[in-house]
Amino acid sequence: MTSHDFLQACRGILGPEQVITAPEDMAAYLTDWRGRFTGNAAAVLRPADTQQVAAVIALCAEARVPVVPQGGNTGLVVGSVPDRTGNAVVLSLKRMNRIRAIDLVNNTITVEAGSILEEVQNAASNAERLFPLSLAAEGSCTIGGNLATNAGGTAVLRYGSMRDLCLGLEVVTADGKVWDGLRGLRKDNTGYDLRNLFIGAEGTLGIITAAVLKLFPQPRVQVTAMVGVDTPEDALRLLTMAQATCAASLTGFELMSAFSLALVTKHFPQMRTGFSEDYAQYVLLEISDSESEEHATAMLEALVEEAMEKEVLCDAIVASSIAQSRALWSLREHITLAQAAEGKHVKHDVSVPISSIGEFIGQTDALLQQAVPGCRMVTFGHLGDGNLHYNVSAPEAMADEDFILHQEAINQVVHDSTVRFGGSISAEHGLGMLKRDEIRRYKSDVELGLMMTIKKALDPHDLMNPGKVL
Missing domain, CATH: 3.30.43.10 (Uridine Diphospho-n-acetylenolpyruvylglucosamine Reductase, domain 2)
Structure with a gap:
């Protein structure tokens, strides 16, 4: 032809x-x-x-x-x-953006792959339900892409990633057949889990065209706070305390380094943290409660009081309105934009065991200073699930074009350190073309061989998103 x-x-x-x-x-x-x-x-x-x-x-x-x-x-x-x-x-797949069905008793929503995440959130909200996946790109990213990369976002701590939020899939296979797995079942033990095979595969095994997603009751109230701490280890101590005090009500727990927020206030001067002094690290935490605002606020204030008594945190701001809560989250969401405005940078999306995050940051920061003296760390991410966006900006006096020459060395330092701590070099962004070759340094021959066997079985002619992942 x-x-x-x-x-x-x-x-x-x-x-x-x-x-x-x-x-x-x-x-x-x-x-x-x-x-x-x-x-x-x-x-x-x-x-x-x-x-x-x-x-x-x-x-x-x-x-x-x-x-x-x-x-x-x-x-x-x-x-x-x-x-x-x-x-x-x-x-x-942008034209395939229909909401096919909402089942309020089963608490599911069936959507096509081209549906914008924010529109799915709104459809759930209009039905008095919650679809909890939340990303900075939610106004433009699609459900198909979220599934293809097993997106995580800010609420993984409570609700899990897309693999946890999806019950069923519709997939077009590499030979043009349609697998109708749009089953809204929470228990289905009838053989190999094909659904989870396609989620996170980045379109290399087939084309996801629709999905059945979980919905949850809408919380009555969400209460947000930002706290200043001295070290990542203190942030981890606060996480343990928050989980004990708030249990499942704790839906967000984000770590941000001082330099991350300094970039935001530098490039977006209308935004402020609200603290009277600067701290080494900040935590943005959110409680979603099914009882009342008074109950949620009391729970959060009890946590803050205990943490201050134990000298775990230095200061805290509890949002007193929806507008103030949005302003606090906006600081977190503007970190990436501020870093782009600052100049060239090397991004990393890593995960390590939660208990190792403080040690990982300390050791890796030191190694990077040896590799590129004066480099500036923009460290932020989802502390509650061990996912760090561990980004590196150029030293102040270094030109962007000179800094980028260090990219390969920076990547090796960060990735070697990540794996040394038992982590992964891609937590939620995937491998794509960018990390396709890098992953060969860290996965065993057995693991790569199993992945290749699956790829060849489902896509023998290598037509599905070739050159990505493998």
């Missing part, structure tokens, strides 16, 4: 206007969110439903055309754009 014949067949399936080939129209689909890589594609295909996806994938299998699935294209590891050969097609 010639390229012309292939594209004509795609137009017959999708309609001419949904097969995009003009370079200027494809441009937005070909560059990753951080602007680090731009690929090429034979076309961008925009199916409207699962049947169209299946027909297109069957055609790609017949013509041996690689497929790169794409949702909101908000990923950070170059996982949703094609390589530079121009052989692949981008399969954009």
Whole structure:
């Protein structure tokens, strides 16, 4: 089948206007969110439903055309754009954005893969339910992408990652067949867990087209506080105390270094922490309560009082209104934007055992100062689940182009340290193209061999998002 014949067949399936080939129209689909890589594609295909996806994938299998699935294209590891050969097609799922069903008794919502996360949150809220996944990119990322990377976000401590929030999937396989696994069951012990095989696979095993997701009762009230502490170890002591005092009501526990927030106030001067003095580390914590604001506030104040008596924290601000709560969370959410405004930086999305976080930060900070003297650490993340966004900014006097020359050495220091502490070099962003080769340094031959066996069994011609993960 010639390229012309292939594209004509795609137009017959999708309609001419949904097969995009003009370079200027494809441009937005070909560059990753951080602007680090731009690929090429034979076309961008925009199916409207699962049947169209299946027909297109069957055609790609017949013509041996690689497929790169794409949702909101908000990923950070170059996982949703094609390589530079121009052989692949981008399969954009943005048109597949329907909320198919909400079951209030079963507490589930069935959505298509192109649904924007924020719209799913709103649909749940309108039905007086909660879909708890929350990310900085929630206004543009899609459920398909969240599932493909097993997204975590700020509420993993209480609700888990996307793998925990998903009950069933609909998937188009590499040969164009449709697996209908849209079962809203919390118990289903009937063989291999195919659902969890596709979640986190970054589109390399098949195309997720829809999902059944868990819903939860809406909390009556959410109370937020920010506290200053001297060390990450103190933050861990506070976490243990908060879990004992608040139990399942503790839904957020975010660690932020002083430099992280200093960048926010520098580049967004209208934003302030509200503290009268600076502290080495800050924790943003949130309690979601099913009783009342008075009960939640009393629980949080009791925690703060005990932590101060035990000299675990230095100072605390408890939000007294929804606006103040949003302002505190906005500080956390603006760290990435502030770091980008500061200049070039090297990002890491690592996880280590929660008990080791303080020691990891101390040792790795020291090693990086040896490798790049004067480098500045932008350390923040989800302390409650061991996930750190452990980012490195250039020394103040170093030009961006000189700093980037140190990227490989910085990555090796951070990743070696992460694995030495029994951690993972990718906690929630995935591997994509960016970490595809790096992972070979840390996974055993047995583990890589098992992954490759699965890949070859489900995608024997390597057409599903080739060049990513493996």
